[in-house]
Amino acid sequence: MTPTTVLTIAGSDSGGGAGIQADLKVFGALGAYGTSVLTAVTAQNTRGVDAVLALPPRTVTEQLEAVLADFAVRAVKTGVLGTPAVADAIAEVAKAGRLPHLVVDPVLVATSGHALGVVAAVERLLPYAEVATPNCAEAAALTGAPVTTVEEMVAAAETLAAAGPAHVVVTGGDVDADGESVDVLAGGGRTTLLRGPRVATRNNHGTGCSFSAAVAVRLALGDPVPLAVDTAKEYVARALTGGRDWKLGAGAGPLDHFGWSPERPVPSARPA
Template sequence: MTPTTVLTIAGSDSGGGAGIQADLKTFAALGAYGTSVITAVTAQNTRGVDGVLPLPPQTVVEQLDSVLADFTVRAVKTGVLGTPAVADAIADAARAGRLPQLVVDPVLVATSGHRLGITAAVERLLPYALVVTPNCAEAAALTGAPVTTVDQMVTAAETLAARGPAHVVVTGGDVDADGESVDVLVDAGGTTLLRGPRVATGNNHGTGCSFSAAIVVRLAAGDPVPTAVATAKEYVARALSGGRDWKLGAGAGPLDHFGWSSAPSSRPY
């Protein structure tokens, strides 16, 4: 069968753990054909971000036009946008209906603390998003209020939902809720708390990118949003568990996107 095509619009990660690289790994692991539009080139590794080069808006638009002219894209996600001008161009495409089932991962600050996104740029996309997936720090930046507890996650999700997106998921990887990892989903159906066991590992680089990418794959396959979100959470938990003891780099390592740790015999080396 011909695989379903999905699209990521994001920055690259030279360390391979996040951004475009994590998105494409997730797409492939879950059986979708991934296309990409690169918004920025970053110099980074597991220890942090050493540099960011935003691409010109024209280059971003040319990539987008090229992909959409040749592929039937079923769902799209955004990550790092780079500049307000790029955000405007992507928002124009969304407004024109060219970005189906848009998932906005509002990447603002890397795990290392390096600022990657511009809050105002992300806000341009909120009215056109089917799903928005901020972590607690990103939700705090977008709402201007602290987000350090599950109750504050709910309030932040409700605040962001009022700005246009149909579904808001505030991910709680930074909040220890009695040993659980709790994500908050707010939409027209109300508030849902998605609970799962917390995976103890320092290898969590690219978690948010992988989560939003997994949602995109499931939306493209026809899942309703709550099902897509729950399935994506399960996928990320498995990927975190699989890579928990990896020793790749000296900092926050990547996830086990392909389940290598659980099926070593499938690896050709």
């Protein structure tokens, strides 16, 4: 059977743990065919981002038009946008209804703390998103309010959902919630807390990219948003667990996207 096609519009990660590289791994692990549009080239590893080269808007648009002209793309996710001009170009395509099931991962700051984007660029895309997936720091930057507790996550998710995206998931990997990992899903007049066990590991580079990529795959396969988000959370938890003892690089290492650790297999994609 021909696989479902999903598109990622994001920056590269020369260390392979985040960005385009992570997205394509997630697409493959969950049974989708991955296509890509590169917005920026980064020099980075597990210790941080050393340099970022944003690509010209025309180069980004040419890649995007090439993919859309030849593939039946069923879902799209965005990551690092590079510049406001690139965000504008992508937003025009989204406004025309050509980016189905759009998942916006508002990457403003890498796990290492290096700036990778600007708030204004992300805000250009949010009105066209079916799902936006900010972490707490990104939600704080977008709302202008602190996001350090579950209660503040709820407030941020509801504020952002009211401002544009159909649904918002504020991911709470950095919030201490009594040993749990709590994410907040808001949209459609409902707010839901998604709870799971916290995985103790330093190898968490690319969790946001992987989560949003998994949401995009499940939307492409026909899941409603709550199920897509729940499945993505389960996938990331297992990927974190599988790679928690790895020693790849000296800093925050990558996830086990493919279930290479046999005792902790990655869940198979559920049928659409």
